[in-house]
Amino acid sequence: MSERQHIASMRVARAVGEPVEGLALVSTEGFSPRYDLDRWSGLITKPGHKLEGRSIVDRICFFPTAKGGIAAGWAFPDIVAKKLAPRALVFGVTNPVMVQGAAFAGITLTEGWEPDALALVRNDDLVRIDPAERLIHIYR
Amino acid sequence: MRLTALEQAMLAGEHGEAVAEAIAYQIRVGEFFDAEDFVPITNAHMMGDIEVMGDSGLAHLGCFRSKGARCRVPVTTNARCADFAHAARLGQDEEEIAKEKRLIAHLQAMNVVTTDTCINYQTVYQPHLGEHVAWGDTGTVIYANSVFGARTNFESGPAALAAGITGRTPRYGFHLERHRRGTFRVVVDTELDDLADWGALGKLAGEFRQNYYAVPVFEGLRRAPTSDELKHLGCALASYGSMAMFHIVGVTPEAPDLATAFGGTPPEPALRIGRAELDRVYAGYDVSDPGATLVVFSGPQLSLFELKALAERFAGQRVHPGCQVFVTTGRGPARDAEALGYLATLREAGVTILEGVCFYILQNLSEMRRRNGWHNLVSNSAKLVNIIGAHRFNTILRRTDECVAAALTGRVTGAQS
Numbered sequence: 150m151s152e153r154q155h156i157a158s159m160r161v162a163r164a165v166g167e168p169v170e171g172l173a174l175v176s177t178e179g180f181s182p183r184y185d186l187d188r189w190s191g192l193i194t195k196p197g198h199k200l201e202g203r204s205i206v207d208r209i210c211f212f213p214t215a216k217g218g219i220a221a222g223w224a225f226p227d228i229v230a231k232k233l234a235p236r237a238l239v240f241g242v243t244n245p246v247m248v249q250g251a252a253f254a255g256i257t258l259t260e261g262w263e264p265d266a267l268a269l270v271r272n273d274d275l276v277r278i279d280p281a282e283r284l285i286h287i288y289r
Numbered sequence: 290m291r292l293t294a295l296e297q298a299m300l301a302g303e304h305g306e307a308v309a310e311a312i313a314y315q316i317r318v319g320e321f322f323d324a325e326d327f328v329p330i331t332n333a334h335m336m337g338d339i340e341v342m343g344d345s346g347l348a349h350l351g352c353f354r355s356k357g358a359r360c361r362v363p364v365t366t367n368a369r370c371a372d373f374a375h376a377a378r379l380g381q382d383e384e385e386i387a388k389e390k391r392l393i394a395h396l397q398a399m400n401v402v403t404t405d406t407c408i409n410y411q412t413v414y415q416p417h418l419g420e421h422v423a424w425g426d427t428g429t430v431i432y433a434n435s436v437f438g439a440r441t442n443f444e445s446g447p448a449a450l451a452a453g454i455t456g457r458t459p460r461y462g463f464h465l466e467r468h469r470r471g472t473f474r475v476v477v478d479t480e481l482d483d484l485a486d487w488g489a490l491g492k493l494a495g496e497f498r499q500n501y502y503a504v505p506v507f508e509g510l511r512r513a514p515t516s517d518e519l520k521h522l523g524c525a526l527a528s529y530g531s532m533a534m535f536h537i538v539g540v541t542p543e544a545p546d547l548a549t550a551f552g553g554t555p556p557e558p559a560l561r562i563g564r565a566e567l568d569r570v571y572a573g574y575d576v577s578d579p580g581a582t583l584v585v586f587s588g589p590q591l592s593l594f595e596l597k598a599l600a601e602r603f604a605g606q607r608v609h610p611g612c613q614v615f616v617t618t619g620r621g622p623a624r625d626a627e628a629l630g631y632l633a634t635l636r637e638a639g640v641t642i643l644e645g646v647c648f649y650i651l652q653n654l655s656e657m658r659r660r661n662g663w664h665n666l667v668s669n670s671a672k673l674v675n676i677i678g679a680h681r682f683n684t685i686l687r688r689t690d691e692c693v694a695a696a697l698t699g700r701v702t703g704a705q706s
Contacts, residue, residue: 163322163323165317165318165320179531183341183649183679184675184676187655187679188343188679194678194679194680194681195678195679196678214499214500214531215501215531216499216528217427217527217529217530217531217532217676218427218676219336219367219425219427219444219445220336220341221445222425222444222445222446222447222448223337223341223342223343223346223445223447224341226346226349226447227341227342227343227344227346229345230343230344242499242500243501244443244501245318245322245442245443245444245445245448245461245462245501246425246444246445246448248318248321249444249445249447249448250447252314252317253314253445253447253448
């Protein structure tokens with residue numbers, strides 16, 4: 150942390166959960182725990198997904214969109230119990246299922262970003278989320 | 290959120306610990322979406338199965354049950370992860386199947402009607418125009434909003450259960466008039482001859498604007514669609530676009546004309562879909578390995594009419610050795626199809642019929658794929674070929690006749706125009 154420099158902050162439109170920090174994992178493709186995730190390993194396994202083969206475990210994951218599917222409501226608490234959950238999910242646009250699942254599981258989740266996170270954040274940047282202030286701070 | 294006296298009493302624990310927990314959770318979700326208040330609901334439909342819930346979800350249900358949780362409006366359940374009559378043959382885990390049975394017992398003890406169907410809108414309950422419900426899976430939601438003009442958001446398992454326990458849901462999203470208007474216009478300039486065509490249409494429009502609040506307005510359809518066609522369109526839009534509502538001008542109840550569908554002057558068409566666009570969808574799948582070892586008719590469950598049509602196609606035929614064919618349906622259509630002889634015809638052809646499940650939810654599916662050496666999964670469901678990706682099938686969307694041909698020959702062909 151001490152060797153990293155604060156490079157930018159982003160404002161988010163909505164947030165739920167506790168303050169959290171961790172390393173970024175950035176996707177240009179949307180996400181669903183049903184469509185994309187092996188919920189027994191924490192790996193993205195959908196063939197061709199932009200993050201195929203990457204682990205979401207303990208990461209702060211940036212996704213532009215949420216994919217369809219109702220599974221997140223139960224899947225998020227399940228992967229928390231298995232210690233395979235991300236520390237936070239940061240969406241450009243999400244859907245209610247992701248929010249319901251995150252709120253139920255205690256995973257921090259935000260929606261909407263300014264400026265565009267995908268142009269700003271890189272994999273392995275250190276990210277700190279302050280849901281109450283609706284702010285995300287990025288360190289590199 | 291603004292709470293009524295009843296809701297304040299619920300939150301204060303005057304209606305029991307389970308109700309207080311449920312409404313507190315709903316408030317957290319409602320505040321995220323800036324919901325001003327709750328809206329009473331008449332019906333909820335929830336997902337709950339051991340494949341997605343895991344041990345933590347089972348424990349949660351047990352805890353809720355022990356606290357006296359009891360649903361106060363009718364609550365039905367979505368498709369589950371095991372047809373107990375076939376679990377052993379499919380190699381599903383005995384321990385997990387036992388948990389699934391405990392899970393069902395918990396739900397029934399909480400006054401949940403375990404219908405085990407993702408086509409409740411065809412077989413169980415049809416809400417009316419303006420009726421507020423709390424439904425999940427996504428296919429049920431988009432059908433309720435679009436075809437019935439009822440009002441619901443995507444409600445995940447815990448959210449729908451909470452809604453059943455409190456009898457209400459936060460008023461945001463598609464409960465509000467302003468989110469129900471069309472946001473982009475799609476001109477359809479082709480016949481849609483097969484359920485797969487309707488799914489392909491949904492894939493194209495869904496991928497075009499992947500956004501929960503995007504509401505496509507379709508025009509130009511050359512005939513009135515059937516319930517099954519709307520089902521496949523809706524499921525594909527929800528799957529590829531995360532969409533919860535669509536309009537078809539002159540067909541769906543909130544779109545008597547273009548202007549009404551958009552709540553004012555309609556925009557210029559954003560998307561035009563003809564035969565060439567549909568053909569490109571079918572041509573986009575990898576058939577370099579033409580082996581058809583798995584053909585699946587599922588996601589959503591088949592209606593009675595789909596079962597009848599499939600039985601007619603398989604009548605007197607035999608599934609190719611080495612190919613496995615699965616059909617999933619709900620208990621209601623299965624009983625009718627049994628009585629009418631459709632299921633016997635399918636079984637005689639070598640087709641396996643699973644009740645109360647959807648294929649992509651099956652417990653132990655990745656292991657099942659490896660054990661059976663399945664690579665290609667051929668289906669006429671655009672939703673299924675999208676949603677099953679994490680299990681690493683090579684999925685191929687084909688029209689129903691082509692799926693049947695693949696099942697009978699053991700080979701999947703390139704796309705037919």
